[in-house]
Amino acid sequence: MAQSPARAWRIVLEKIETDLLDGGLGPGDHLPPERELAAQLGVGRSSVREALRVLDVLGLIRTATGSGPSAGAIVIATPRGGxxxxxxxxxxxxxxxxxxxxxxxxxxxxxxxxxxxxxxxxxxxxxxxxxxxxxxxxxxxxxxxxxxxxxxxxxxxxxxxxxxxxxxxxxxxxxxxxxxxxxxxxxxxxxxxxxxxxxxxxxxxxxxxxxxxxxxxxxxxxxxxxxxxxxxxx
CATH class of the missing domain: 1.20.120.530 (GntR ligand-binding domain-like)
Structure with missing residues (x-):
């Protein structure tokens, strides 16, 4: 069953949060491309972008457009403390x-x-x-x-x-x-x-x-x- 847009971005956020907390992702790692995350989790690309925006605001990832090794979403910090x-x-x-x-x-x-x-x-x-x-x-x-x-x-x-x-x-x-x-x-x-x-x-x-x-x-x-x-x- 398709997820509503209001809730779908949370699925993406929770998946990435879990990977960060469990050590599956760490500083320097690239997140999968938007299209791949959307297909993997069964959500729209707009939901993926919203989740990435939240992680960017939290200071956990950096996003850059273009191509090459610095493009896309890159983990820049591991959640610590509070x-x-x-x-x-x-x-x-x-x-x-x-x-x-x-x-x-x-x-x-x-x-x-x-x-x-x-x-x-x-x-x-x-x-x-x-x-x-x-x-x-x-x-x-x-x-x-x-x-x-x-x-x-x-x-x-x-x-x-x-x-x-x-x-x-x-x-x-x-x-x-x-x-x-x-x-x-x-x-x-x-x-x-x-x-x-x-x-x-x-x-x-x-x-x-x-x-x-x-x-x-x-x-x-x-x-x-x-x-x-x-x-x-x-």
Whole structure:
């Protein structure tokens, strides 16, 4: 079955990340040509290019056009320290049980919003994501991608680098599960309206300094979605 473009580039990214972490690729090695990677992984060349762009931004590869030994994508660094741990978590997260992912999200994100409410932290990036989600023409995949950005923005606003990195590492697994859930929803528009309302209520509780309300709001929001879609027993 063909992969959707929104998810296909992640397949490429995860393959290369795994090879980097396992030592199959190292500094100085050339990545296979775009056409070869696309055929090997069953994705489009645009998905390969998107994955390479991400690796380039991370400083792990360098890409050059033309021909000769310096052309194409070349590995220039091996993931180390925090980045290595983050990438390993991202790869491993694909096999985590959904109930464990949900419980972990509740633990991390309830602590995040409580911290934010206690200091009434500015939520500029998170609110930007909410404004973008107000666009009613968004597909479920587009909406949920912004939803993931919103939750990550909250984690980053907390100032806790470990929590933010953990949320980033779990992001692929989270997006995969929420997209699975969206496919089970008969009335997506009504669900999206409910999610928008919950997001705004969480932000309002944080901005008013209501730590308990923030915790309750994020917990109900996370567990409610998975239960609504039938993905969990909660």
């Amino acid at each position: 980045m290595s741990a983050l990438l390993r978590l991202q790869v491993a997260a694909q096999g985590f049980p959904i109930d464990d992912v949900v419980r972990t999200r509740v633990i991390l994100e309830s602590a995040v919003v409580e911290t934010l409410a206690t200091v009434r932290a500015p939520l500029v990036e998170a609110i930007t994501m909410l404004d973008a989600m107000d666009d009613t023409s968004l597909t479920p995949a587009e909406f949920l991608a912004l939803d993931a950005e919103f939750h990550l923005a909250l984690a980053e606003a907390s100032g806790n680098a470990v929590v933010a990195a953990t949320m980033a590492g779990l992001r692929t697994a989270i997006e995969s599960y929420v997209l699975q859930g969206a496919e089970r929803i008969a009335d997506w528009d009504a669900t999206a309206i409910g999610l928008r309302t919950q997001h705004r209520q969480i932000v309002a509780a944080i901005q008013s300094g209501d730590a308990a309300g923030s915790r309750a709001g994020i917990t109900d929001h996370i567990t409610g979605y998975y239960a609504h879609t039938g993905l969990t027993r909660h």
